[in-house]
Amino acid sequence: MFTIQTLNNISPVGLDKLPRDSYEIASEMGNPDAILVRSAKMHEMEIGNNLKAVGRAGAGVNNIPLDKMSDKGVVVFNAPGANANAVKELVISSMLLASRNICQAWDYVNRLPLDNLKTAVEDGKKNYAGSELPGKTLGIVGLGAIGVQIANAADTLGMKVVGFDPNITIKSAWKLSADVEQALNIDELFAQSDFVSFHVPLVEGTKNLLNAERIALLPAGATILNFARDGIIDEDALITALEAGKVKYYVTDFPIDDKKDHERVIALPHLGASTIEAEDNCAIMVANQVKDYLENGNITNSVNFPEAKMPRLGSARLSIAHQNIPNMVGQISTILADAGINIIDMLNKSRNEIAYTLIDLESEISDTVVGSLQQVEGALSVRVL
Numbered sequence: 001m002f003t004i005q006t007l008n009n010i011s012p013v014g015l016d017k018l019p020r021d022s023y024e025i026a027s028e029m030g031n032p033d034a035i036l037v038r039s040a041k042m043h044e045m046e047i048g049n050n051l052k053a054v055g056r057a058g059a060g061v062n063n064i065p066l067d068k069m070s071d072k073g074v075v076v077f078n079a080p081g082a083n084a085n086a087v088k089e090l091v092i093s094s095m096l097l098a099s100r101n102i103c104q105a106w107d108y109v110n111r112l113p114l115d116n117l118k119t120a121v122e123d124g125k126k127n128y129a130g131s132e133l134p135g136k137t138l139g140i141v142g143l144g145a146i147g148v149q150i151a152n153a154a155d156t157l158g159m160k161v162v163g164f165d166p167n168i169t170i171k172s173a174w175k176l177s178a179d180v181e182q183a184l185n186i187d188e189l190f191a192q193s194d195f196v197s198f199h200v201p202l203v204e205g206t207k208n209l210l211n212a213e214r215i216a217l218l219p220a221g222a223t224i225l226n227f228a229r230d231g232i233i234d235e236d237a238l239i240t241a242l243e244a245g246k247v248k249y250y251v252t253d254f255p256i257d258d259k260k261d262h263e264r265v266i267a268l269p270h271l272g273a274s275t276i277e278a279e280d281n282c283a284i285m286v287a288n289q290v291k292d293y294l295e296n297g298n299i300t301n302s303v304n305f306p307e308a309k310m311p312r313l314g315s316a317r318l319s320i321a322h323q324n325i326p327n328m329v330g331q332i333s334t335i336l337a338d339a340g341i342n343i344i345d346m347l348n349k350s351r352n353e354i355a356y357t358l359i360d361l362e363s364e365i366s367d368t369v370v371g372s373l374q375q376v377e378g379a380l381s382v383r384v385l
Contacts, residue, residue, distance in 0.1 A: 002294050005032040007040035010057055014283020018291055034290050039063060047072060052381065053293050055286035058083060058273055060229060062202055066304050070354055073321035073380030075305045077289045081145030082281035083273035087227055088149040090272055091197055098223045098249040100130035103266050134158030139193030141186065141209065142200035142228070143168045143176065150197060152177045164189045190217040195225060202229035212237040215246065223249045227272050230254035297358050297385050305356055306349035314344040314360040317385040323378035324355040331376050332357060339369045
């Protein structure tokens with residue numbers, strides 16, 4: 001029986017992927033086998049020695065202490081792409097909100113007195129005339145699952161789309177419309193974009209990615225859309241640009257202070273993945289990944305461990321997380337050979353300082369042999385599946 005702790009409300013559709021005859025699931029639980037989380041902050045949590053996996057029902061993992069988890073051999077999963085359509089729809093909606101001045105026009109009508117309303121509406125509408133999206137240029141910073149969907153949708157709407165992502169994967173590149181142009185560098189993207197949308201994680205290299213110097217590169221009247229993470233944009237510099245008329249609107253899903261009250265800021269309450277479909281998709285994906293890891297040792301969509309999948313053979317399987325140092329596989333193989341245990345199949349993968357080994361064995365393995373494996377210097381976790 002595996003124990004699963006939920007730190008947030010996880011979609012029941014996802015939890016149903018964990019059969020109750022094999023999994024105990026609760027929000028309050030001591031030292032679980034796995035944790036499922038959405039936005040709860042885990043940095044100050046005490047991590048039990050039984051924890052094997054953390055599943056983030058979403059994409060960003062800023063709320064999870066990755067270094068601490070890696071040091072303990074805990075695999076952290078996320079659900080990339082599961083909420084991509086939801087974010088795509090919100091970004092496209094936000095471009096329309098900005099280009100047609102919809103929020104400001106709505107507010108204007110709501111503040112009008114009822115007497116002579118029809119005349120007042122007609123008199124005021126000229127102040128909210130907007131522009132259309134076709135022919136405008138959208139610059140997308142980050143072409144992962146979300147960025148690619150936005151690029152393709154904007155292209156279909158008749159926009160010129162320019163993307164920048166030095167780390168784009170082959171999988172994303174295959175899905176990208178052939179009409180999407182590549183910016184050679186991020187400054188080139190800013191210089192030609194009427195709209196800029198960010199879809200990158202918040203790391204040291206992306207903090208204040210849009211700053212005063214890069215704002216100066218933007219065409220006059222550009223709109224900035226931030227549905228990635230708070231901290232990617234220097235908001236003080238952006239407010240200055242809004243007040244100067246350099247930037248027309250700032251649409252953000254991360255209001256953090258009184259900047260939300262600026263007349264040219266459209267602030268939303270972190271709605272990016274807040275659809276029933278996205279929450280279900282994220283929960284299903286991460287539940288399946290955690291289940292496959294706990295039961296079979298397979299790793300898919302981990303943010304701190306390498307991808308590792310191997311069909312099961314033999315009588316037992318070893319799942320070993322260890323440091324990426326020389327002779328680890330040699331020591332593991334020697335211990336098994338000395339115990340007279342034959343290896344049927346083996347997979348070893350590494351990612352930065354972390355390595356992971358799956359081994360299928362011809363016969364069962366004793367607790368004594370497992371103990372010897374756990375004593376190998378550099379071993380982080382050893383499981384028999």
